[in-house]
Amino acid sequence: MIINKLRQTGFTLIECLVALFIVTIVLASASRAIGIISTDLRDTFVIEVATWVSENSYNALKLSNVYPSVGSTSADASMAGIDFIVTQNVSDTQNPYFRKVEIVVAEKDTPDHSIFRTINFISQY
Numbered sequence: 001m002i003i004n005k006l007r008q009t010g011f012t013l014i015e016c017l018v019a020l021f022i023v024t025i026v027l028a029s030a031s032r033a034i035g036i037i038s039t040d041l042r043d044t045f046v047i048e049v050a051t052w053v054s055e056n057s058y059n060a061l062k063l064s065n066v067y068p069s070v071g072s073t074s075a076d077a078s079m080a081g082i083d084f085i086v087t088q089n090v091s092d093t094q095n096p097y098f099r100k101v102e103i104v105v106a107e108k109d110t111p112d113h114s115i116f117r118t119i120n121f122i123s124q125y
Contacts, residue, residue: 049080050105050116057086057103058120067124068099076108083108084115097124 011019057077061068068090077084089102098121105116 045080046082046107047115049082050084050107053077053079053084053086054103054105054116054118057088057105058101058118061088061101062122068101068122070099077105085111093121098122099124 056079057075068088070090070092072087072089074085074087077086085106085108087104087106089104091100091102093100101120101122103118103120104114106112106114
């Protein structure tokens, strides 16, 4: 008489549940990482565009060939679909032939949070 030994093939229910749990943890971690990356990407883009807006503001002031008067001015600017508020603070320096120009760029939605700030100097001659 031949006794056939039955071999167990396949996975048990517990093994399948453990594998499914591991895959779930990996996918949840990956989706969180993708969310963080996309948020960082937008913030980096907004900072880069704010840099361009600040440079444009300074270059417009420089190319106007007008020695800026002391004081503060604000203007709206829009670039790449983002609305900004650009504030220029002009102040005196120890040398009367130079003025200090501080340019602050903030998003229009959050005007109290400056995204980019730069300080430049403009000469009278």
